[in-house]
Amino acid sequence: MKVTEKDVLKALSTVQDPDLKKDLVTLEMIKDLKVDDSQISFTVELTTPACPLKEKIKNDCLEAVEAISGDLEIKIEMTAQVTSVRGQSFTLPKVKNIIAISSGKGGVGKSTVTANLAVALAKSGAEVGVIDADIFGPSIPTMFNCEYEQPEMVQEDGKNLIVPIMQYGVKLVSIGLLTPKDNAIVWRGPMASSALKQFISDVKWGELDYLLIDLPPGTSDIHLTLVQSVPVTGAVIVTSPQKVAIADAKKGLSMFKLPQINVPVLGVVENMAYFTPEELPDNKYYIFGQDGGRELAEKEDVPFLGEIPIVQSIRESGDSGFPAVMKEGVTEDAFMNLAKSVARQVAIRNASKEKTKVVQMN
Numbered sequence: 001m002k003v004t005e006k007d008v009l010k011a012l013s014t015v016q017d018p019d020l021k022k023d024l025v026t027l028e029m030i031k032d033l034k035v036d037d038s039q040i041s042f043t044v045e046l047t048t049p050a051c052p053l054k055e056k057i058k059n060d061c062l063e064a065v066e067a068i069s070g071d072l073e074i075k076i077e078m079t080a081q082v083t084s085v086r087g088q089s090f091t092l093p094k095v096k097n098i099i100a101i102s103s104g105k106g107g108v109g110k111s112t113v114t115a116n117l118a119v120a121l122a123k124s125g126a127e128v129g130v131i132d133a134d135i136f137g138p139s140i141p142t143m144f145n146c147e148y149e150q151p152e153m154v155q156e157d158g159k160n161l162i163v164p165i166m167q168y169g170v171k172l173v174s175i176g177l178l179t180p181k182d183n184a185i186v187w188r189g190p191m192a193s194s195a196l197k198q199f200i201s202d203v204k205w206g207e208l209d210y211l212l213i214d215l216p217p218g219t220s221d222i223h224l225t226l227v228q229s230v231p232v233t234g235a236v237i238v239t240s241p242q243k244v245a246i247a248d249a250k251k252g253l254s255m256f257k258l259p260q261i262n263v264p265v266l267g268v269v270e271n272m273a274y275f276t277p278e279e280l281p282d283n284k285y286y287i288f289g290q291d292g293g294r295e296l297a298e299k300e301d302v303p304f305l306g307e308i309p310i311v312q313s314i315r316e317s318g319d320s321g322f323p324a325v326m327k328e329g330v331t332e333d334a335f336m337n338l339a340k341s342v343a344r345q346v347a348i349r350n351a352s353k354e355k356t357k358v359v360q361m362n
């Protein structure tokens with residue numbers, strides 16, 4: 001009997017997206033389905049190119065369709081369209097997801113995580129931007145080896161716009177690029193807040209799947225400016241495992257959960273989880289204690305996004321402006337896995353929670 005498109009859809013309606021807990025047909029992930037005399041072909045459109053379940057979903061589809069395909073060849077293409085719940089938001093309408101990267105304590109590696117996460121998401125095929133809003137230590141330009149560059153300006157519809165610097169596939173602007181290097185400027189809260197607003201409204205961002213915002217450590221005016229300016233898709237909390245860092249991370253995390261702020265927490269990243277010599281990655285030394293970040297995530301009932309070890313080359317790559325995720329081995333694996341976890345949690349958040357509201361404060 002001839003196989004029809006309806007038969008294929010019926011077979012595919014038994015395949016679930018394990019994260020979104022619905023079948024692929026209901027989720028409208030099956031595109032361009034065609035059946036001819038020799039083959040069945042279709043495309044599965046995932047919710048992010050960094051989907052960690054890509055292979056599993058493809059195999060599940062293959063298995064389901066094989067049960068009805070007879071002699072026909074099966075051709076499956078995997079693509080991705082990053083989801084968004086920002087709708088017709090009038091600020092940054094072409095930016096699908098805004099992700100705040102936050103830490104309680106300084107120096108836990110928030111900027112290192114932001115830089116490598118951005119490059120990892122871009123490597124997976126997503127359009128990515130970074131705003132470095134860390135007034136106390138705008139280290140993104142150094143980490144991207146563009147500290148001496150000055151962003152260009154363009155005029156569009158009578159408005160002057162900053163053109164973000166493009167480096168390693170990531171568009172970026174930084175508070176550090178607004179001030180001459182080595183020139184000590186004390187950023188006051190209001191100045192920094194207005195710089196962040198400018199980065200949101202006066203930058204030619206174009207279309208982005210993920211815009212990461214590297215915030216100053218702790219809780220500050222900048223955090224409030226951000227949530228008052230745009231609906232933030234979610235927050236990623238970076239901590240190291242020591243007690244003192246965890247206590248501060250908990251405060252930072254609680255701020256996002258406050259009813260009047262109400263930004264979903266995408267999860268906790270444990271940076272500097274253990275020391276490992278690069279050439280012996282199975283040797284792990286828990287010099288700052290073990291599992292602090294994981295336990296915080298459990299207690300706060302938010303996802304644990306992963307561990308990043310202390311590796312000498314992560315520090316060296318930060319200093320030399322060549323993010324560690326671009327170097328094969330243990331560092332690439334750690335940050336690529338982190339990108340998959342973050343992208344996954346964004347997709348789950350978008351499928352299961354209402355869109356974030358811009359915070360109104362009097």
Ligand SMILES: Nc1ncnc2c1ncn2[C@@H]1O[C@H](COP(=O)(O)OP(=O)(O)OP(=O)(O)O)[C@@H](O)[C@H]1O
Pocket residue numbers: 103105106107108109110111112113134136137139216217271272308309310311312314315316318319
């Ligand atoms: N996993 C790691 N392995 C080795 N070195 C690391 C790691 N994470 C961060 N570092 C190093 O630790 C230092 C501090 O990192 P980073 O600037 O990212 O921290 P931060 O939390 O953003 O700091 P700030 O409080 O200034 O915003 C940098 O020299 C960085 O290269």
